[in-house]
Amino acid sequence: MRWYGVSLNTEMNARTMAGNDGEPTAAAAESCAREASAIARILAGERELFHELIRPYERGLYVAAYSILQNEADAEDAAQESVIKAYKGLKSFRGDAKFSTWLMAITLNEARSRLRQTKGDQFDSIDDCDEERGDYTPSMLADWRYIPSEQLERKELRQALREAMACLSPEQREVLILRDVRGMSIAETAEATGVSEGLVKVRLFRARLSMQKLLVPKLAPKQRGFMGWLTRKAGGR
């Protein structure tokens, strides 16, 4: 099935309201203005407003932290800690970046720091700082049967996706989550992760091709089809 031209993650892109080139739409500009106004009021003493300011982003912060730490309890703690750090450091937010990008950068730093404490320096491996794309060969197949999102109700599919994600490097998981889960633009992803846009594109390329390579053999075994695999994994239910 071909579906070129279909916008990827429309819901996410609508939420961040920025195009691929990072140019803000009118709705995004309005949202930034509302946030700037809320931040000014919080700094002036209406501190309770901070709860509302972060509410749209809290799920994304958890998912980003989880992408690095791969552990629910650690990711939750890191997300909580980064929100507290953002509150205490709100005065230092200058508005050069979007508030959501600034908040995400704090969360990524918090999660990276925890990862370093527990597992040593896993970030910025030589391979993932190299802007050469390398020679990636995807899983070859003659046809792809579209898997609708409704199939995510099956835990076997969700588990397969999470297991594939766990096989990526932390740097690759990070950009995949920001771009393809949170719908951030390339420029915002670069800003939040602190690397160049070129490196974001390279990491995305590696992450996406790796996900295809890891998942296609599981989701579309030859002659069996995804539904057959799913049924067998679920014990024939």
Add this chain to the structure above:
Amino acid sequence: MMIDCRHVWSQVSDYIDGTVTQGERETIERHLANCRHCSAVMDSTRNILVLVGDARTFEVPVGFGERLHNRLQRSMDAHESDE
């Protein structure tokens, strides 16, 4: 311009992001129209990314939001009394 499959694979991510040039896009699409394998690679990659991006794939733990705001409130209260 004729391109080989390997070139298409190297452009899959940029093509999905819409960051290839108009000329490159047209060249890739001509190749995809005639190569079922590359077409399946493109379709499978896009499908997998849509599934990854779905909110159901990465669920937050039950009670996450409540615990976050409770801890934040405690920290805000402590921060205020310190000032």
